[in-house]
Amino acid sequence: xxxxxxxxxxxxxxxxxxxxxxxxxxxxxxxxxxxxxxxxxxxxxxxxxxxxxxxxxxxxxxxxxxxxxxxxxxxxxxxxxxxxxxxxxxxxxxxxxxxxxxxxxxxxxxxxxxxxxxxxxxxxxxxxxxxxxxxxxxxxxxxxxxxxxxxxxxxxxxxxxxxxxxxxxxxxxxxxxxxxxxxxxxxxxxxxxxxxxxxxxxxxxxxxxxxxxxxxxxxxxxxxxxxxxxxxxxxxxxxxxxxxxxxxxxxxxxxxxxxxxxxxxxxxxxxxxxxxxxxxxxxxxxxxxxxxxxxxxxxxxxxxxxxxxxxxxxxxxxxxxxxxxxxxx
Numbered sequence: 001x002x003x004x005x006x007x008x009x010x011x012x013x014x015x016x017x018x019x020x021x022x023x024x025x026x027x028x029x030x031x032x033x034x035x036x037x038x039x040x041x042x043x044x045x046x047x048x049x050x051x052x053x054x055x056x057x058x059x060x061x062x063x064x065x066x067x068x069x070x071x072x073x074x075x076x077x078x079x080x081x082x083x084x085x086x087x088x089x090x091x092x093x094x095x096x097x098x099x100x101x102x103x104x105x106x107x108x109x110x111x112x113x114x115x116x117x118x119x120x121x122x123x124x125x126x127x128x129x130x131x132x133x134x135x136x137x138x139x140x141x142x143x144x145x146x147x148x149x150x151x152x153x154x155x156x157x158x159x160x161x162x163x164x165x166x167x168x169x170x171x172x173x174x175x176x177x178x179x180x181x182x183x184x185x186x187x188x189x190x191x192x193x194x195x196x197x198x199x200x201x202x203x204x205x206x207x208x209x210x211x212x213x214x215x216x217x218x219x220x221x222x223x224x225x226x227x228x229x230x231x232x233x234x235x236x237x238x239x240x241x242x243x244x245x246x247x248x249x250x251x252x253x254x255x256x257x258x259x260x261x262x263x264x265x266x267x268x269x270x271x272x273x274x275x276x277x278x279x280x281x282x283x284x285x286x287x288x289x290x291x292x293x294x295x296x297x298x299x300x301x302x303x304x305x306x307x308x309x310x311x312x313x314x315x316x317x318x319x320x321x322x323x324x325x326x327x328x329x
Contacts, residue, residue: 010131011149017115017129018150024054025087029100031247032058034168034203037066039093039139042161044073049152055083059102063248065203069161078104088112092127094139096120096299117142122290122299137177140165144185154192163189164199172204176303210245217243218253226325231257232267234313258282265289265324269317277309277316292327296320
């Protein structure tokens with residue numbers, strides 16, 4: 001997870017892994033976001049350009065709003081259509097730790113070789129080969145470098161995947177991870193024909209009716225503590241059902257807590273199933289939410305992280321708010 005020559009060595013090892021193997025299983029983390037989706041389909045277009053065989057999979061359903069990146073490429077929903085075979089060559093993308101792969105690990109051969117491509121500082125280097133750049137804005141930034149290392153042509157489909165991952169993980173090039181390199185890559189992709197305004201409209205601006213309905217309910221839960229330095233929202237299973245919203249419709253809601261003036265840590269508590277709560281944490285100031293998430297077995301970035309709490313929604317809120325409050329004081 002270092003830079004310079006170490007990163008160059010990692011890229012070369014990753015390129016050798018792909019060149020020297022075939023019949024890959026490509027997987028991203030559970031509940032994929034734009035970077036995970038862009039990385040999954042980006043790897044697929046790279047493998048297709050190299051005439052490699054591959055299977056795309058995720059523990060659950062790939063959100064509809066990201067499927068345009070796939071073109072004609074199929075992706076398996078493991079919970080509905082588990083493969084009837086095992087895989088010995090695996091490429092994981094955007095997974096901060098092995099657990100984020102989820103149940104898909106059950107179709108890895110016991111001695112499977114795994115290429116771990118990621119950009120999370122909390123990555124535990126679980127791969128046989130690891131290419132992890134913690135100061136990259138998104139995993140697709142690493143894929144851009146890998147494509148250059150492999151000498152691959154930049155197809156129109158691949159360009160869209162990389163730009164989409166950068167766009168979403170930088171919040172439309174607004175977050176602190178928007179480096180000069182990010183903008184250089186984005187400019188290169190725009191020069192190659194990517195319609196950036198269309199992707200911004202599709203990925204950042206358009207909202208479903210389920211999203212709007214859920215937002216109306218969720219804003220009623222907005223709460224503050226510790227002199228308004230901590231803010232949080234919550235979504236129960238009943239809220240999700242009554243809104244007729246999909247799980248991915250919760251994406252981005254945490255920002256309504258983080259963006260309030262004076263808030264240092266904004267959080268979103270999502271009841272995934274009875275007794276299981278997913279927590280998203282965002283730092284609006286100097287707080288390192290990756291460290292806070294790690295205290296609950298999670299991880300992520302300094303300003304964006306997550307974890308899972310076992311307990312009721314109320315118990316999860318009480319535990320995490322107390323922990324964050326202690327950290328801030």
